[in-house]
Amino acid sequence: MSAFLSVLLDGVASGMLLFVLAVGLSVTLGLMNVVNLAHGAFGMVGGYVCVVLLNQAGIPFLPAVAAAALAAAALGWVLERTLYVRIYRSDHLEQVLFSIGLVFVLGAVVDWFMGARQQLIQLPGWLSGRVEFAGVGLGRYRIFLILLCGAVVAALHFGLVRTRFGARLRAAVDDGVVARGMGLPVPRIFTLTFTLGSGLAGLGGALGVEVLGLDPTFPLKYMVYFLIVVAVGGTNTVIGPFLAALLLGVVDVLGKYYVPEVGAFVIYTAMVVLLLLRPQGLLRKAA
Template sequence: MTVIFDGIASGMLLFLISVGLSVTLGLMNFVNLAHGAFAMFGGFVAVTLLNRAGIPFLAALPLAAIGTALLGVLFERTLYRRLYAATHLDQVLFSIGLVFMSIAGAHYLFGPQQQPLTLPGFLQGQINLPGLDMGVYRLFLIVLGLAIAFGLQKMVSGTRFGAQLRASVDNPRTARGMGINVDRIFTLTFALGTGLAGLGGALGVEMLGLDPGFPVKYIVYFLIVVAVGGSGNITGSLIAALILGVFDVAGKYYVPQAGAFVIYAVMVAMLIFRPQGLFGRKAAR
């Protein structure tokens, strides 16, 4: 039971980080491998605020998200928007370039070591039930993840902004003709995606660690979540992330010698049988 619980918690964390990627890659069709770099940025903002400025953890989280979103807007306005129409290969190369720069930059500013983070007292400790040990922080992650998944789903499918976004993605020209400011929608969406990455990065410091290698170490996981869940599909990402988290934790617990091999094998098999993802509504271009 504890293994499953931990798996769900780590899946939820994966979801929190990769849902941002699901938004940019899935809805905007931009292969953004630099997503992990934005998550790392969020993590560094949170750690810096906590350790140097003494801001409480719960206040540092939204600040990390907002900070990363602002960075996202800056990058979107100056760089990303030039490449919306480019081929996937160009987007991949461009974002790998950003990843390399972010790694070296983080190395320069913070050094190669892991960043320390102390959780506030009320998020530490465990709740012990018969047969189940729940870490409070993990419970916190699960609740937060569910709330964000619910909110996002509502926003994309239920609000005016969500409708405009879907219209802009499906057919930018017609959307523009209908008076939708497509550029602004894309900027906002990109900010949302990177903001979520920053939030996830900040939340993940405790479980995934934070060092300059972060963007490369975990990008594969994020991509798996999006690719398996079906891009642009929030429920799909959630389920994929949960499956991945449970398998990952269970695999490490029961068959440590297999390592991450199982995960990659499952992903490749999944993509072969359902190239559009488990819940994909259409194949990516």
């Protein structure tokens, strides 16, 4: 039982991390109607910024993670203003081709400067090792991930549902023409939203170096996972993708631990079952 609870905690932490990485794609796809398959590239950038700051600059872990999120957000702002803004009204095929091309470009740049090897980091002492609770060994870093990502979930839900910015964003998405007529700065709202999503991807990439690994193929390796979260959770809420990421993270880790021979396919089986049961998303009501 203690081993099961330990594995379950790893699954919850993995699901939380997957949500932080994927929620930006859910926001841009569901709220902005932009198919941004390069979303994982912002996570890769955040991970590499964290690695460089930790291993080469000697910056402590938490400031390095914060800087990684800010760097990914800044890159997202630049690319949104210069490139993405030009494809907002393009069809989805053009958006897919553009974003996939961007993935290969950023991957090649990272490979040129950092090489193709896996990147490693050294966690600080207060996040290393395990703690015993009721006879169960719990990884300190997994507990940290759960607490931090839980705070991100709460902040995002509150920000999109209860704040003036969230109301403006929903109005801009529902009818941009009317929103502009009412004086809402729709382009600025979209820019801030895209920047936020990129920053969250960078945060997830920095936090995930220890758990997921990091190399120039990171965006392609985990692209399917992000799409699964969005497909299963739906794109109309934050809670839907969160529940989907949590469920899929637990199923994936349990499958790889208990049935390693087919563990890599368990998450796809879970996706198919969930989509058959809830094709409209976990929380979206059927028409």
